[in-house]
Structures are given as structure tokens and as C-alpha cells.
Amino acid sequence: MELRLMRYFVVAAEELHFARAAERLGIEQSPVSRAMRDLEDLLGVQLFDRSTRQTRLTWAGQVLLSESRRVLATVDQAIQATKGAAQGYQGYLRIAICDSLAQPRIATLLARSREQEPELEIRVFEMPFRQQLKGLHNDLLDVGFALSNAVNDGLVAEAVWTDPLSVIVPARHPLLVHGQVRLDDALMFPVVLCHPEADSGCHHQIQAVLEGASVEPKVVDHVTSLGVMLTLVGAGYGISFAIASQVQTLQRSDIAIRPLVGTAPTLSTYLLRRQGEPSASMKRFLARAREAFGSKEGEPTP
Numbered sequence: 001m002e003l004r005l006m007r008y009f010v011v012a013a014e015e016l017h018f019a020r021a022a023e024r025l026g027i028e029q030s031p032v033s034r035a036m037r038d039l040e041d042l043l044g045v046q047l048f049d050r051s052t053r054q055t056r057l058t059w060a061g062q063v064l065l066s067e068s069r070r071v072l073a074t075v076d077q078a079i080q081a082t083k084g085a086a087q088g089y090q091g092y093l094r095i096a097i098c099d100s101l102a103q104p105r106i107a108t109l110l111a112r113s114r115e116q117e118p119e120l121e122i123r124v125f126e127m128p129f130r131q132q133l134k135g136l137h138n139d140l141l142d143v144g145f146a147l148s149n150a151v152n153d154g155l156v157a158e159a160v161w162t163d164p165l166s167v168i169v170p171a172r173h174p175l176l177v178h179g180q181v182r183l184d185d186a187l188m189f190p191v192v193l194c195h196p197e198a199d200s201g202c203h204h205q206i207q208a209v210l211e212g213a214s215v216e217p218k219v220v221d222h223v224t225s226l227g228v229m230l231t232l233v234g235a236g237y238g239i240s241f242a243i244a245s246q247v248q249t250l251q252r253s254d255i256a257i258r259p260l261v262g263t264a265p266t267l268s269t270y271l272l273r274r275q276g277e278p279s280a281s282m283k284r285f286l287a288r289a290r291e292a293f294g295s296k297e298g299e300p301t302p
Contacts, residue, residue, distance in 0.1 A: 006068045008035045013065045016055045092121040096132045096144045144272035147202045161293040162266040166244040170236050180261040187215040190238035195222035209265040
């Protein structure tokens with residue numbers, strides 16, 4: 001099978017609309033339609049269900065989409081590794097982070113790695129927790145950073161740091177008269193929370209914090225990303241909770257941050273990797289992470 005057909009198929013399967021797929025690919029619609037027919041003829045299976053008003057993937061199409069993404073990612077990584085070798089890199093680490101993390105900490109770690117090991121090429125991807133698990137299992141990633149330790153067989157989750165949880169409020173809000181805010185006082189106002197299916201892990205950790213409050217939260221919306229959450233808070237839909245250092249880097253004038261007092265709740269960030277003996281470059285990276293943030297090898301996850 002030509003990689004061109006596979007790339008066309010992935011875009012067509014994601015768009016489920018051949019005209020939009022052609023626009024993304026920068027070609028006419030007819031080559032996309034013809035390529036999909038050729039692919040179905042080549043495989044001898046139906047990939048798209050066109051019997052309804054809306055185009056859908058068949059089960060075979062869904063399987064091919066998952067496998068095609070894996071194959072294309074492998075090919076792209078092979079190309080990047082080859083180019084990196086030509087530029088003098090002696091190895092590489094593929095690192096994934098999720099949307100809701102305190103990225104300044106990760107930036108510090110990456111900067112230290114580049115300084116101490118300039119011959120190591122580090123590639124960074126942003127992807128949700130479940131995709132990180134798949135990437136680690138399929139050897140498309142070496143390290144993941146997420147707010148969840150719910151890994152499956154063959155993977156390890158190690159707590160590397162914690163960050164204090166803060167309340168995020170609109171720029172003009174009654175809570176701003178306080179330098180610090182009690183959780184029960186914050187929950188007197190409507191709340192915007194991470195969606196349980198957002199795959200970052202923040203929902204489960206924040207939910208555990210809220211369960212310890214004496215006030216039942218009035219949840220007005222669930223969101224799938226930090227950006228959407230901040231937009232709704234800035235628009236006055238409600239308050240929310242996040243890692244202060246992550247929010248501060250965005251420098252938004254429509255929101256404000258106040259630390260929580262009382263039990264001083266925190267969010268834990270986990271480093272995800274495959275079980276077994278890590279490579280030499282991975283060992284050095286793990287040692288830097290533990291040294292930088294005070295975690296210990298083998299420390300049990302909370």
C-alpha cells in the first residue's frame with residue numbers, strides 16, 4: 001500500500017467529508033474520492049458507510065484509521081531520527097505532555113536536558129492521557145507527563161512533583177477582595193470543571209478535592225481543555241480550579257488567580273514510561289527529573 005493512500009485515508013476518515021479532506025490536503029476533491037475507492041478495492045473491504053446522510057467509518061475503517069496513524073507516526077519518526085542523526089544527534093527521547101500541566105516546570109527540565117546533553121534530540125508532543133498510553137505501548141513515545149496515574153499493564157507512573165491548586169475567577173469577582181480563598185467560599189459560586197473524559201487526569205484529582213468540601217459544587221459546564229475553561233471563566237460563566245503557574249504563563253487580563261487556603265490541596269504530576277530497564281539516555285533524563293523536583297526513584301504514586 002502506498003503511504004500516499006494511507007495519508008489521504010487518515011485525513012478523509014478524520015473529516016468524514018471528502019471536500020473538507022481535499023481542502024486540508026491542498027488538492028482537488030476528485031483525487032481524494034478516487035484514492036478512497038482504490039484503497040477499498042485494494043483491501044477488498046468497505047471503509048466508509050455512505051448509506052446514511054452522514055458519511056461514517058465502518059468497523060474496518062476504524063481499525064484501519066488506528067493502524068494507519070500508528071504506521072504514519074512510525075514513518076515520520078524514522079524520518080526525523082534520520083535527519084537528527086545527520087545533524088549530529090546521538091539519540092533521541094520522545095516526550096508527550098497533556099494540556100493541563102504546569103508547563104514551566106517541564107520547560108525547566110527540557111532546558112536542563114539540552115544544556116547537559118546537547119547531543120540528545122528531544123521531541124515534544126502534546127496529547128491526552130489515553131493517547132500517551134497508546135504511544136508508550138506502541139513504542140512511539142518514551143516518556144509521558146500527565147495528571148493521572150491510571151496506567152495499564154506494562155507501564156509505570158511515577159509521581160515527580162506536586163503543584164498547589166488555585167481558584168481561577170473572572171477579572172471582576174467578589175472573591176477578589178480576599179488575598180486567599182477558602183474552598184467552601186469558592187464553592188458558593190458556579191463552577192466550570194474538567195470533563196471526566198478529557199483524559200488529562202485533572203478531573204479525578206480536582207473531584208477528590210471537592211469531595212472534601214462541606215459545600216456541594218454547582219457545576220455549570222464541563223470542558224475538555226484548559227483554554228476553553230479559562231475562556232468560560234473569563235466570560236463570567238463561573239469559577240474554576242487549576243495550577244497557578246500554568247495559568248500565569250498565559251497572561252490573560254480577563255481572569256485572576258487566588259491561592260486556596262485551609263487544607264492546601266495540590267495536584268500531582270506523573271511521569272509515565274514503559275516497565276523494564278530504561279535506556280541510558282532515559283536513565284539520565286529520569287535522574288534530572290528526580291533531582292530537579294525532589295522525587296525519589298521507586299516512590300509510590302499517591
